Amino acid sequence: MADPLSRVFSALADPTRRDIVARLAVGDATVNELAAPYDVTVQAVSKHLKVLEDAGLVSRSREAQRRPVHLEAEVFDLMTTWIERYRRRAEERYRRLDDVLRSMPDVSAPPPQEGNPS
Amino acid sequence: MADPLSRVFSALADPTRRDIVARLAVGDATVNELAAPYDVTVQAVSKHLKVLEDAGLVSRSREAQRRPVHLEAEVFDLMTTWIERYRRRAEERYRRLDDVLRSMPDVSAPPPQEGNPS
DNA sequence: TCCTTGTTCAACCGAAAGGTTGAGGAAGGA
DNA sequence: TCCTTCCTCAACCTTTCGGTTGAACAAGGA
Secondary structure, three states: OOOHHHHHHHHHOOHHHHHHHHHHHHOOEOHHHHHOOOOOOHHHHHHHHHHHHHOOOEEEOOEOOEOOEEEOOOOHHHHHHHHHHHHHHHHHHHHHHHHHHHOOOOOOOOOOOOOOOO | OOOHHHHHHHHHOOHHHHHHHHHHHHOOEOHHHHHOOOOOOHHHHHHHHHHHHHOOOEEEOOEOOEOOEEEOOOOHHHHHHHHHHHHHHHHHHHHHHHHHHHHOOOOOOOOOOOOOOO
16 A cells, blocks of 8 residues: 555554554653553554554654654644545535525525535 | 444545545535546445445435435544644644753753653 | 336455464663 | 563464455336
């Protein structure tokens, strides 16, 4: 899976990885510390971290034997930019439809008040 | 995969599905219309739409034989809320560390590592 | 009624994801 | 030097994912 956006979304699609991100938002941590709360092996958590690292969400440094993991906030922008773009369009489109409906001569049909278009 | 957040992130982890969302931001479309640009079968696109629907990103109505697909913008909030929360925390933490570094008398020794609750 | 169009369901396939165990590398400390 | 700690790599297993083909269902139109 080459593209960065897919990697980020995919990385955050796993609840354990989101949990790890949440934990790292508090402060840097080592793999062992991160693995403690879960009943999976340290190797599994190490794999999760690799996924997060490949997505650019996390970086690892070296400090004696330890490899402290650090959360990188910049990549989040990639997602929010994408999301905002299409959400804005969808909402504009919805608003426009709403306007059209509102400006229509009332045809005995119920008015488009509190619109749920499903 | 039960939780809604995982479903949404997972749904958008696929480039074809993001493409479909982009297409739907312009306006509603049928499965056949959505499938046209890709060289996969209509069934494959139908599956993609099911994933998007299960994530709440899309809804399908009925209109004669056609099933027009509609983009639902609300679910995006689920993601942005999550993302913003941890990005903000990460940035605060970064800013705080920055302040600490800036306010430190320049010692030649390595700085006291920032709050790591181990 | 039968046919055509649009869509979904079911079964299958290969590749990738997420987990395991076991071994190995890197960096101190005794 | 040898030992211990922390971490990653490699091989394997099972489940899920994205795709296929083939059949079926739903709703007009002839």
